[in-house]
Amino acid sequence: MPENALPKLEVKTALAAASGNAAPLIEIKKLSLFYGQAQALKNISLSIRERVVTAFIGPSGCGKSTLLRCLNRMNDLIDGVRIEGSVRIGQHDIYAPDVDVIELRKRVGMVFQKSNPFPKSIYDNVAYGLRIQGVKNKSDLDAAVEQSLRGAALWDEVKDRLHTSALGLSGGQQQRLCIARAIAVKPEIVLMDEPASALDPIATARVEDLILELKRDFTIVIVTHNMQQATRISDDTAFFYMGELIEAGPTQKIFTNPRQKRTEDYVTGRFG
């Protein structure tokens, strides 16, 4: 695909220049993904900087969620998925045969579109990942649960009801609980798949504030349908269309001065 080669080179230089950071944390190279015969991702190359918020935008079905799920290999769970190319996180190709997927997912946490707390207590939800890792000491768990809930800006609302069911929380609280659960295992990267799409504007604002807080400690990749949200919270933006990466760069540039016509049409709401 010679016509694709040029913009992709530009993408990488753009991101590297913006970061001033030579080695990006995540390096996606020539990634293609197939569901059986259908190709969902087409030869995608993209670098993601450390401790910034990178937004994936694009119309439904453009492959942005699929790409997100490549970063912690959640696509492995789907029958008939085939992946070509490579994804490097730090020094490691996460699709190399010797990679421990379990270890990878401890380093790359995920928050889903629909909040999915376990039907357990608030405490047990947050402690789940740590208990899986073998943490048994109660004071360690207590400390980690409090720290994570504070990190997710939920502590003050739930500190008196830690041992009641998580399902009794409101939608926005449940989503922040899922964020607390994800950061409790201290990942380096947090993937968020439209984390606020099912929330009302007030709950959305709280989650967005939280994301801005979290980028001090975590590298965040967020899929969003909400253009304003992307401009509010992300530093870098990648625009996808029909399984291809059309353009990526600093968010401000993508939204004010994109190189590609299709990007401009999308961010100005002419299609999508």
Added chain:
Amino acid sequence: MNPIPPTGMIIPTEPGRHFRAGKFDFWSFFFSGLTGLATLLILAILAVLLGNIIINGWPNLSWHFVSTIPRKDFFDPATTGVLPMIIGTTIRVFVMTIFVLPIGVITAIYLTEYAPTDSMLTRIIRAAVNNLAGVPSIVFGLFGLGFFINFIGRNLDEFLQNPGPVWGQPAVLWASLTLAVMTLPVVIVATEESLKAIPLGLREASLALGATKLETICKVVLPQALPGIMTGGILAVSRAAGEVAPILFTGVAYYMASLPSKLSDQFMDLGYHVFVLSTQSPDIERTRPILYATVLVLLLLTFALNFVAILIRARVRKKLRALG
């Protein structure tokens, strides 16, 4: 201004068009009546059945009757009792449950969580499970005789160098295992349904936190599926408690002077005793009261076994709802 528009502004309906009921819709009436009648028929049958048993059985029920081990001639209403049959039926249902639940649940976990969806093997297993459910119960009895007693039991005797047949003869263990094979499809299907009902999001949440598949199944999926699995167990108990055919060749005794004390003992059974009382009695008129009473005891025992299982399930549900 008057907010209600003058009548003239309402769009007039076409002449001759109105919303009053048209002519009598015979087929609607007929069909709704038919469904109602069918339901009524079921209720009537149930009422006659239960009513007949309760009215004729209740007066003959006594503490003596349910707590006595009868003599060999158990057709005498004054001295007979059904204690060994109550115990025998209860034991075989419990032993069956101990076997059928783990095997059925593990099979269902394989089918829903591990087996590749729509592979040839999976389809064959599912077809086998469904066919198992359609096999007549007497065939299970013959299978139990051939497989458990003649094959496993006899080889076990040989292996253990027993002087005479210990396991190579009808026993409560073999009867229970035969019932377990018969009720396996019930447990598998109920468990599969409850596993499938667990949202994908919960599994993904667990896996995304670095849990293995096994950890996800044990800590997230199974606790949620527990009430559904227990429903399968309840259905299996209901089905097995009244079954006679599968135990005919595999463990039930016409008469035993003492209660069973080992898994290799034979046992007396309520369902089979009903059959014996109604076919082997020298004087059917004289035996009839105890026949009714025995049937009533069988019904009550089945209800009681179900009730216990439902109580346990309710407790599990409550616990799940409160915490998890």
